[in-house]
Amino acid sequence: MSKKPLPISTICSWQNRIDPTPDYQRPPAWSKKQKQLLIDSILREYDVPKMYWRAVNRPDGIKYEVIDGQQRLRTIWEFRAGEFALARDADPVNGFPCAGKTYDQLDLDVSTIFDAYPVDVVIVDDAVQNEEEDEVRDMFLRLQNGTTLKAQEKRNAMQGQMRDFVKSLAQHKFFESCKFSNSRFTFDQVAAQVVCLEMAGGPTSVRDADLNRMYSENAAFDANGKVAKKVRRVLDYLLRAFPDKTPELERYNVITLYCLASTLMETYVHTGTEAAVASWFIGFETERRQQEELDEEHRDSQLVEYRRLTSYSTDGEESIRGRLETLEKRFFLACPDIPTIDAIRAFTPEQRLAIYRKDDGCCQIRTHCKGEKLSWSDWHADHRVPHSKGGKTTVSNGQVACPPCNIAKYDSLPDAIEVVG
Template sequence: MEYHLILLTKRNAISGAMRDFIKQSASESSFFTKSVIVLDKRYAHDELLAQMTLVELNGGPCQVGYKQLKDMYEKNRTFKTESSKAKRIRYVLSFLAKAFPQKTPELNKVNTLSLYILASELLGKYAISGSQKEFGQWFLDFEKRRQEDEAIDADQRNPDLMQYQLYLSQATASQGALNHRHRVLISDILQELPNLELLDNQRQFDYYQRIVIFRKYNGKCANPYDNPECQVTCEWDNFHADHIVPWSAGGKTTVDNGQLLCPKCNLAKATALP
């Protein structure tokens, strides 16, 4: 028996509620049985769901190797299957199952874990719960763009897609790789679905919205009032993500309603508004 299978067998032998929750959830979720192309050999579905569970317990990307999963099984022998975390995991899996209602070749092991992390964050922050079809189509389009990007000369490739590809093949279970892939995916979906609204209707754009707005304007101020003192070019740490339709007038905090302003134009707009 090869070493990796021995480790998987040892982890599966750790009795307790966590092991049982993972085994049952993987076997009952249509996302695993009908959507992903990962064959359920050598506890593959259990391992993938265990990684998702560990990320959920951690509150975001983390190291999801054998040692970390083994520790999770041992420390959560009395895991509550009706806890908020358990319900959250089932909720995200249900969303993904509806987003991908049939076998999807793009849903290999590495992509699937990253999609879970993305869906979990989006469902917690954005009004996307009823947009399963749009989410699924976005990812298929993303994968098509990524594969087409691989075929062109390196000096012409999209740097974000290059980075995603790099971390698809290197240290795939490391926190660093998960973080890199997550940043690419969440920035891309906010760019492609710019009308996604924040759940709490807050005034401030979040970190990833700011990234997309900065790139959308290529670091150049929109200068909506033709301010002669406009700084034109902005640095990442010195710009304002601003509402095109003012928040006070019902404007939404979405990428589609966002523009980049330099500090001087932001001040000029504040002065001009009634």
């Protein structure tokens, strides 16, 4: 490490060389009052805490990543660009009035104090290998220990494949349909919660302590494994159900809807049910809001309880389980004709032999071949009507398929679970 006192004029001229938000950083969080206080402190030449930058060599020309000091750095840049003014009750500086003034409106003597103010910057060099990457993230967390970082902001700075998977999952377009914004990593928070729910196989506590434990215990999480694929499929399903901004999709509703959709995809013939789910859910939320306008004695007791469960401890197992039970009861009463999937998915050895003999060992799909003859050791037993669409695991619904044809068919199904060989 090396410490360099850099004048603010230099820091502003280097703006294009500095990345204030590498992926472990939190987004901008300071209020206008906090920004005004920092600038006022600089103009009065009070001491300002030093910043920590990491020297990097990136193709985009960035030379430094900010480990600590992002909020101060952004504030300096924004004030220099005239994006906000000093407080209206700010005292004069060296006899010059400053209240309510932007940088360009300051007296030259005062703006010179700002430009010449030396900020202590600690440059961290050679932190480019994996082991140094761990140290940089640890340094970030230690430096932020005295600030009000939210729990998900801290998790975002953790190392491991679980953190990376949640980070990528937070980019899913479904979250753009939700009412809440991504302020301070809210998308990451909900993404982590649905992963936790999927790993548990249903309702479980998804509080911060539970998510912290999930990140720590699953640092080697497989982003291409069964759980990861299932989470992506459920979010894809929800996106098809809610392609546009939907104000009913509150944060607590999303994690409960996720559980409902996960169950639906696991147990029921769900293909084509997206519109029904969306229509029913919006109707449910409309009825629930209308109920709140009624006198207590005329309200539906089930919806009163549902409202209670959305009012406190919404991330606790009891609350999630209770809300899910209400949604499941009402959804399947409203849509009683959705059939269950055949509980047996894989063909038995006897069924495989019968299917192979029935089709004379030749591929029946014929999209990547011409119906070639396959050896016993190199073929897939495929459902003619896909299992996810209600196809039964019977010899009459089975067919011989060469691996390329079957994999291509599998890839064309949005909710396929696995290739049955």
